[in-house]
Amino acid sequence: MTELDDKLSEWVGVARKVGPVIVDRYDSPWVCIVAYPTWHEINNLRTYIPDPAHALVILRDHIDDALGAETDALRELSDRCAGGVAAAFVIRAWVLQIVYSLGRAEIVREALTYNMLWRWFVGYTEASTPLPDAEEFVRDMCLVSADARVVNAVYRCLSCHVSTHADACEFSINFGLLHTLRDHYVPALPPELCDVAEPDAGGGDPVVPV
Structure with missing residues (x-):
């Protein structure tokens, strides 16, 4: 949790500029930080209309x-x-x-x-x-x-x-x-x-x- 708190701003910046960031905990994926525009595109079902x-x-x-x-x-x-x-x-x-x-x-x-x-x-x-x-x-x-x-x-x-x-x-x-x-x-x-x-x-x- 301390590492997450310390690096949250950095990871959020990476997620916004580069792409989703996977945060591990105990060597397993724990949290995924995704920029809102990316999440909106993935989650909005109208984007699947060809x-x-x-x-x-x-x-x-x-x-x-x-x-x-x-x-x-x-x-x-x-x-x-x-x-x-x-x-x-x-x-x-x-x-x-x-x-x-x-x-x-x-x-x-x-x-x-x-x-x-x-x-x-x-x-x-x-x-x-x-x-x-x-x-x-x-x-x-x-x-x-x-x-x-x-x-x-x-x-x-x-x-x-x-x-x-x-x-x-x-x-x-x-x-x-x-x-x-x-x-x-x-x-x-x-x-x-x-x-x-x-x-x-x-x-x-x-x-x-x-």
Whole structure:
């Protein structure tokens, strides 16, 4: 500690001008001194967006517009989510499962531990923000994917913008799953909320929602 106190100013100067400084204690790394601009760049998830026109950036805007009309549903679902994050975060995670045709919600949750672009898409702003418990997050994804208002909003969003998403090579939207969920949950909604043209997107075999 004495050495740290004596050299702190020197090490801070090195960190600002040269790069991160690792301070050892008992021959093991103990503290890392990082200049704030460096830390901000590392921690800010927007720095992981490769291109402002990236497909996920465009999709995030469309999904947020769709969810903006479902404030009551978001509030109710947020109160029921066990993972401690807002329902909008969980819904965006479920959207990732749909647009990448992933068979299990667990795959999305695991990818959020290392895919910073996906983490930004879900709604996080800083890489250092801890993720919710995996099991609780997966259960929350099941919860939102069984809500008729959410299913309808996501279905309408992806259907209205299907040409945009079909042109994005990295997307493989599972419209089969969306059709299955919509047919199961959405008929209970008022007819005016269900009026949307069917997408011409092929799809594929539906997967079982988890």
